Structures are given as C-alpha cells and as structure tokens.
Amino acid sequence: MDDIKAKAHNLKVWLAGTVSRAAFPPAHDLYGRATDQDASTRNPVVVIPGIMGSRLRDRTSGRLLWGGATKREFADPTDADQLRAITLPMEPFEAPLHERVDETVSDGSIDRLRAKVLGFPLNVQAYGPILQMLGVGGFSLDDEKGNKKVALNYSHRAIANCFEFSYDWRRSVVDNMKRFDAFIDGVLEFATYDAGGKARDNLRVDVVAHSMAGLLLRYYLRYGTQPLSEDGSLPELNWAGAKKVEHAIMVGTPNAGSLGALERLIQGLPESPATPGYHPVTLCTYPSIYQLLPRVRHRPYTEPGSGKPIDDLLSRECWERNRWGLADPDADGVFQDLMPEVTDAADRRRFALDHLDRCLQETRQFHAAVDVPANAPEDVAMHLFAGDGVLTPSRAAVGPGISDYAVLERDYGDGTVLRSSALMDERRGTSDVPRVITPIRWDAVTFVPTDHMLLTRHPTFVNNALFILLEKARPDCEYRGQPTPAASTTPSQPGP
Numbered sequence: 001m002d003d004i005k006a007k008a009h010n011l012k013v014w015l016a017g018t019v020s021r022a023a024f025p026p027a028h029d030l031y032g033r034a035t036d037q038d039a040s041t042r043n044p045v046v047v048i049p050g051i052m053g054s055r056l057r058d059r060t061s062g063r064l065l066w067g068g069a070t071k072r073e074f075a076d077p078t079d080a081d082q083l084r085a086i087t088l089p090m091e092p093f094e095a096p097l098h099e100r101v102d103e104t105v106s107d108g109s110i111d112r113l114r115a116k117v118l119g120f121p122l123n124v125q126a127y128g129p130i131l132q133m134l135g136v137g138g139f140s141l142d143d144e145k146g147n148k149k150v151a152l153n154y155s156h157r158a159i160a161n162c163f164e165f166s167y168d169w170r171r172s173v174v175d176n177m178k179r180f181d182a183f184i185d186g187v188l189e190f191a192t193y194d195a196g197g198k199a200r201d202n203l204r205v206d207v208v209a210h211s212m213a214g215l216l217l218r219y220y221l222r223y224g225t226q227p228l229s230e231d232g233s234l235p236e237l238n239w240a241g242a243k244k245v246e247h248a249i250m251v252g253t254p255n256a257g258s259l260g261a262l263e264r265l266i267q268g269l270p271e272s273p274a275t276p277g278y279h280p281v282t283l284c285t286y287p288s289i290y291q292l293l294p295r296v297r298h299r300p301y302t303e304p305g306s307g308k309p310i311d312d313l314l315s316r317e318c319w320e321r322n323r324w325g326l327a328d329p330d331a332d333g334v335f336q337d338l339m340p341e342v343t344d345a346a347d348r349r350r351f352a353l354d355h356l357d358r359c360l361q362e363t364r365q366f367h368a369a370v371d372v373p374a375n376a377p378e379d380v381a382m383h384l385f386a387g388d389g390v391l392t393p394s395r396a397a398v399g400p401g402i403s404d405y406a407v408l409e410r411d412y413g414d415g416t417v418l419r420s421s422a423l424m425d426e427r428r429g430t431s432d433v434p435r436v437i438t439p440i441r442w443d444a445v446t447f448v449p450t451d452h453m454l455l456t457r458h459p460t461f462v463n464n465a466l467f468i469l470l471e472k473a474r475p476d477c478e479y480r481g482q483p484t485p486a487a488s489t490t491p492s493q494p495g496p
Helices: 002-023 027-031 080-086 126-131 172-194 214-223 260-267 287-292 316-322 332-339 345-371 419-423 453-457 460-470
Strands: 047-048 054-058 065-067 103-107 112-117 120-125 140-142 148-150 162-164 205-210 245-251 383-388 390-398 405-415 444-448
Touching: 027 460, 047 172, 047 214, 054 332, 065 080, 080 260, 080 332, 140 345, 162 172, 172 205, 172 214, 172 287, 172 345, 205 460, 214 245, 214 345, 260 287, 260 383, 287 345, 316 345, 332 345, 405 419, 405 444, 405 453, 444 460, 453 460
Parallel strands: 047 162, 047 205, 205 245, 245 383, 383 444
Antiparallel strands: 054 065, 054 103, 112 120, 140 148, 390 405
C-alpha cells in the first residue's frame, strides 16, 4: 500500500511539473541577449554531468562502450572482450586503484538516448537541454593525432563561453581532479581569447554540477588536485580549487549519499529500454559507486528481521558476511571472463577482494574528507538545487545475497537523492533540532518539486541558474557603477 501511495504522489508531482513547464516563457526570450556576453562581463561556465552521464569509448578500437543513442551502442555484457572494456581492471594485485588503468576513456556527455517501449519510440533526454540553455558550443579539443574536434555545438554563436567536462565516472571521484584542473585552465585561456584579451583580472569559472559531479566539485574546491594517500590520512584543506571557481551550482547532489547505491552494487544494473543489464561484479569494480553510499552514522540500512543497524557497511568483513558483489563466492564464472590470464580460482578471488578492500578504504577517506566542517572562502558562492517533491527511499533492510533488499521508509527528495542528503543535513535520526545542521555553508538553496533527471530541465532550475550565471549583478564587470537611464537624464518635475 505504501508503494502505491508513493507512486500516486510522485505522479501528481510529475503532472504539476508538466503544467509549470507549459507556462514557462522560452528561456531564450528571457536570456537571449545575456548569452552573448564574453569574459569581460561573465564567467565561463563549466557543466559536469553525473554518474553514467558521460560517454565511454575504447581508445584503441574506437568502439562506443557507454552512452550511445541506442542499446546496441553500449558494451555487450555477453561479449567477454566488451565486458572487460567496461569493467575496471582488478590487476595488478596490490596496486593502488589509480594505477589500474585500461583503454577506456570519456568522450563527451550523453545528449539523449533512443529506445523503443512496446514498439513505440522513446526519447530519454539527458543533458542536452541544459547544455543548450547555457549555449554550449565552439570549444575545440585536440585529439591525440593533433586533429581539431568541436566538442558540442548547441549554441547560436560560433564561439560560446560554456563548456562541458566529461570524465570517467567509473573511477574514484578523486582520480578526476588533475584532468578537471587542467580543463579549467584551458577554459580560462579560451575565454580570454574569446574576449579579445579583455577578460577581467583573476578570471574564474562558474560550475554547474549534476548529481555525483557535485561531489567532484566539492572535493576540488576543498583540496584541488591532492590525491587520497595510501596511509589513510586526509589531504590538506587548502581550498586550492576555490581560487578558480566563483559560483558552485550543485543540482541533485547526493552530499550524504544515495540509498540506491548499495542496491546497484548488490543487484547490478537491470536491463532497461535504453541500456543493457550488467552483473553486480561489473559495477562493484567502480570506486565511484561506493563513494555514493550513504553515511553509516545515519544508519540507512538494517538487517532483515532484527532491524539491527548495519554499522560496518564500509568494511570488507560486512561484504564477505553478506556475500555481496566482489565477495560473492559464486561469482567465479564472471571473474574468469574479467581475468582470463589468472588461471587459479583462489587467485581470482584474492584479486577481487583486494579490489573491494581498496574501494571501501578510499570511500571511508573520501567521505571523511568532504564531511570536514569548513566554510568556503567568502568569494565562492555555494548554490544548491534539490528535489523535494518525490517520495524517495530513505531506509532499507538488506540481507545476504542479491535478492534480500527491501525499502522500509521513504522521505522527500527527487526519487534518487533525499532532500536531507542534498543539504548534507546531519539531523538524521533526531527530532528536537529545528534547523539544518550541515558542514556546508550554503549561500542559496532552491527546492524543485521534480525527479532526479528532470531537475536540469525544470523551469525553476533553468530560470534561476541562468539568472545566477548570466544576469546577476557582479562587483567587477564593466557595467558596474554605470549611470542608470533615470540618473543620466534630467529628472522630471514632481506632479501635483
């Protein structure tokens, strides 16, 4: 009955969003002129998609492995070669995760997916609408052969001041820091060129980060390109990345994790009209998904029957006890496909458990690093857009094996990320504290009554984000201090 009520409520929210979109004026009518600014009056904008939002491609063969327009343009889970290409390597044994490299690279964000449901075509829009609203286009990239490649061309201008950062979302969030930092440097250089050399001194970027990308942004602001150390210690909180970012806009970011992350790690990715299904072992090789797990201190998971909280979720012992993912003793058939050169079953299991252990250790470090209470520098604005109209899983009973997972409670969020998680609200489990307790200093919070993927298309988000990025008064642009039209003319005589 609770599931039926939740679905009915969420349907009402979807219908209300449809009506509001119909009443929303075209964004270009509101902001068309503002999009033509260059770096003398606006910051360049970087858009970062969330997990699974960037295409992945095999560098050697050129084969698309993730993010094609149809299901056929995703890695085939029944083909061992393609499966290995989409799975992060678990070798060499005892090597740090960032040294376990493969030939798979990111290749732009996913615009839309095309599929058929019951014979009817289905278009699932991903990041195309928000990129188009922001005028992404004209950013040239050099490939390894020195050829120029236009990343996107949504804009009405030949050169625009907004760019997308695609990344390998399978890897640890921290593994993408150096690429992201270099990307921002390139954007700033390009924006200065676009402004004819008239860019402002100390030019910085504005960043719009959806879902997991907000975690990437938060770590970068705090720690810059610092890696996580092998000894388990935390990086120095130096706000190195904040020196290059002025507005940090996070959209549906699971700052305190998402309950569904464990479900995917245990059960894998189910087949959908747009994507193939993938075994849990494949997803369990991705450090990023572990980093999306909720905080253990919020007690999101309990044991079936007893209701006892699972307090050791980020320990290898817990995963072995429950036979989850890489600790599943029956997963050797998949391990053989992924490690064909390892001939001994005991060695394959040892490699898998070592990979699991490293993913869990890095998750503990990452959570501790981004949870340190600290206010961003005053010249960095932290904006949050969070969904709060969709009933979202907030607590689950989880037992051994693949099938023993049941949602027990729901609270308000966007269907994937709880409102409290986006806020990083530490009041979970308390009832006597009236105001939010969070380690993040939010300069502005806007709640949007829609689901996770529709957040970037909802008129409330689009309108407010474009105002922040394109029209909000700034202290150092060339228009600041100019006389207003009323002040530049002779005032009229007062009336009777």
